[in-house]
Amino acid sequence: MAALLAAALASGGTYAATHDDSSGTAAASAGSTTVVKADPADFADAGTVNWSATAAKVSPSVVSITLKTSSGGDQGSGVILDTKGNIVTNHHVVADQGTLTVTLNDGRNYEATVVGTDASTDLAVIKLKNPPSGLKPITIGDDKKLVVGQPVMAVGNPLGLSGTVTTGIVSALDRPVSTQQSGGGQGDQGGSPWSQPQQSSEVVTNAIQTSAAINPGNSGGALVNGSGELIGINSSIPNAGGSSSGQAGNIGIGFAIPTTVVKLVTNQLMTKGKAQHAQLGISATTGQVKDGSATVNGAQVAQVNPGSAAQKAGIKQGDVIVALGGDHVDSSTSLVGQVRECAVGQKVTLTVVRDGKRQNITATLGADTSSS
Known part of the structure; x- marks a missing residue:
């Protein structure tokens, strides 16, 4: 469905955005850009990439997904994970009850079933009922090696046009995107209204922002680097017009779920059949704090839950968390997105500002029982 995302930017401006396959509603919050140092061997200039070879390598690993329900249906994309027929896609692509059909790159159709879905990260795994021999799984890359400006390719099923490839660059990294799914609107292919699952919840991701053209139907498709390695699953696009009617399209801004999260959840x-998520155990708001002679943004702790990982580590109400594992935290949404990338039981180093002074605190993340 062409449902809206109300997106609150760090500048205070707002715009609307949609899931790129037409399902769901979301709010996207734009945080700071993270630039990482990469080995030159990991970075390919757009002029040196043989995109034809990359497309030939990746396209057999990307599929079209059709969901038929009693009231209509919709289409999305997916990426083959293994030769057993497991395929990753977005939760909102397959959330409704219905019949799933997967179309391979060569045009063959297969029935599929849902293995498990995770509304918290908007990821799902489906599996072919009778997988053929010769399936070509995607090669999974490391999103942590990405740099801003690096060329990338999006592969998917936009507007029902299977096998479509588009190129662009990594526009930003660790872009906090908060998506709240809700009902309303019509399917991309002119189907009936797309009802949302009751367990729908806020999806918070520190996403990869890309300029590669992403349009409705690309949800669940692949974002790959110049070597054809998967570095993200395409998930949402903005709609600068902010209209609840009509259909959002590419405006040079798209978001993908990084492979760090994809691997953690799909495994x-x-x-x-379900995913468990790490939890720090605090309530926080976006705040500012004096850090030396400068003022910085961070996640200000409003409440520490009794018995939580935060309490055990010594986090206090009023602390402002400005980094996790050395990565900058500039909002409460940014913090949630970074915790989403961590496993239950993982030790993390939190940098907090307390009484005007920085200090590092080690916490062992607990389990979010509400997501299990």
């Missing part, structure tokens, strides 16, 4: 879905 759990394939083995357990």
Whole structure:
């Protein structure tokens, strides 16, 4: 459905955005750009990439997904994970009850079933009922090696046009995107209204922002680097017009879920059918704090839950968390997105400003029981 995202930018401006396959509603908050140092061997200039070779390598690993329901249906994209027929896509692509059909790159159609879904990260795994031999799984890359300006390719099923590839660059990294799914609107392919699952919840991701053209139907498709390695799953696009009617399209801004999150969640879905998420155990708001002679943004702790990882580590109400594992935290949404990338039981170093002074605190993340 062409449902809206109300997106609150760091500058205070707002715009609307949609999931790129037409399902769901979201609010996207734009944080700071993270630039990482990469080995030159990991970075390919757009002029040196053979995009034809990259497309030929990746396209057999990307599929079209059609969901038929009693009231209509919709389409999205997916990426083959293994030769057993496991495919990753977005939760909002397959959330409704219905019949799933997967179309391979060569045009063959197969029925599929849902292995597990995770509304908290907007990820899902489906599996072909009778997978053929010769399936080509995607090669999974490391999103932590990405740099801003690096060329990338999006592969998917926009507007029902299977096997479409577009190129662009990494526009920003660790862009906090908060998506709240809700009902309303019509399907991309002119179908009936797309109802949302009751367990729908806020999806917070520190996303990869890309200029590669992403349009409705790309949800669940691949974002790859010049070597054809998966570095993200395409998930949402903004709608600068802010109209609840009509259909959002590419405006040079798209968001993808990084492979750090994809691997963490899909491994759990394939083995357990559900995903468990790490939790710090605080309530926080976006705040500012004096840090030396400067003023910086961070996640200001409003409440510490009794018995939580934060309490055990010594986090106090009023602390402002400005980094996690050395990565800058400039908002409460940014903090949630970074915790989403961590596993239950993982030790993390939090940099907090307390009484005007920085200090590092080590916390062992607990389990978010509400997501299990």
